[in-house]
Amino acid sequence: MLENANYIYLDGTFSVVPELYFQLYTIHVTYLNHILPAVYVLLPGKYLVAYLFFKLSYRCVCIFLGKKQCLYKEMLQEIKNLAPNFDPPNVMIDFECGSMKAIRNLFPTSNLYGCFFHLCQNIYRSATRFGLKTLYGENESFAQQIRCLPALAFLSITNVIPTFDEIKAQFPVEGEPVLTYFEENYIGVKSRLSRPRKIPKFDILLWNVNTNTLQGQHRTNNVVEGWNNRFSSLMNCSHPNFWKFLKGLKKEQSFVDAQIIQADAGARQARRREQTRRETRILNLLNGPTTTNFEKVMALAQNISLKS
Structure with missing residues (x-):
């Protein structure tokens, strides 16, 4: 086995x-x-x-x-x-x-x-570590912006960094410590003089879930x-x-x-109904041709929980 x-x-x-x-x-x-x-x-x-x-x-x-x-x-x-x-x-x-x-x-x-679950947990823990737990729990708009960071994992790898730059340009000031944590560990900090980004602690290939999601594999x-x-x-x-x-x-x-x-004997493991519905929503968003990647990430963030 x-x-x-x-x-x-x-x-x-x-x-x-x-x-x-x-x-x-x-x-x-x-x-x-x-x-x-x-x-x-x-x-x-x-x-x-x-x-x-x-x-x-x-x-x-x-x-x-x-x-x-x-x-x-x-x-x-x-x-x-x-x-x-x-x-x-x-x-x-x-x-x-x-x-x-x-x-x-x-x-x-x-x-x-x-x-992907541990990626979400790591981001939530960073928000807690920077004193943003209450704001995250009480301000849904702020929480959605934070959830946009792990939502990047659903995009194709080539679209992750350009979309991250869009998120960064309008990210709330209060959340900048979390944004910096994510950039340093999962994206790579942009070097000066137009040099390539520094190598992050965790490569995008490691935490990207686009292929697994489209193929119906576990994330x-x-x-x-x-x-x-x-x-x-x-x-x-x-x-x-x-x-x-x-x-x-x-x-x-x-x-x-x-x-x-x-x-x-042919038995199959059944998914919970809500899990199936969420998976359908995510696939619809990924396969939808009319939205920008930034809009996709904002919508995907609505289908993500950082705590469970």
Whole structure:
């Protein structure tokens, strides 16, 4: 399942792990239009992984704490040792630089996508950090201008920077710290003397979702966030002891195995009605020939939430 997946989704969760550990890092994969967990990794620190393996089922592997320290690259290498043909064509991840670098080094031909949900969260957190949370919540016009920044991700890559310049020209003064944050990290600051923009921390190719949206692919790893929430409910406490955690993980894997059987039988994962409606609105806006890119972004911003 892991070796044959066209898309994989990486994410971590924290409160469900036993006290000795830092986070549970999971790799979910596409399987017959379902997204299911294939690997569970217990990390004792943000950059540490383990070398002891426990087989949860013939489909999934759990990796536990060992004594050797290594980075994300070594974690992925150990997984690759277990699944030699593991070479994912497409990888969805949050904007964590260490894991991104590891994926690029180990899987240089993979297409790497930043999760759109995390992009929105990062922008909202920057607004909060600059003291704009109240203004964002009370002034819809201001909030729409802020949401225009992640909405740029829906445009074709060649249209992102010209449209950003249009947004910047009329952006509210109060929001300039957020605008600067976005430009530095996701666009690249314009150099003087007509030189090219500086390279941003996160390339436009990473966070652009135009192709995935038009092709009906996922823009986020929210399905993994949903799994995190479900597993947290299964644990029903923060930082359970190791044996309770292991028992819960085995129980969860039994549920996943049942989902695999359903997928093999032709079952499909249904989207919520509101999600389907929003997707239709977004596609209508992207395919509409009569509006400018700036107008598209303003309209797309109405279909985006930065907080959920």
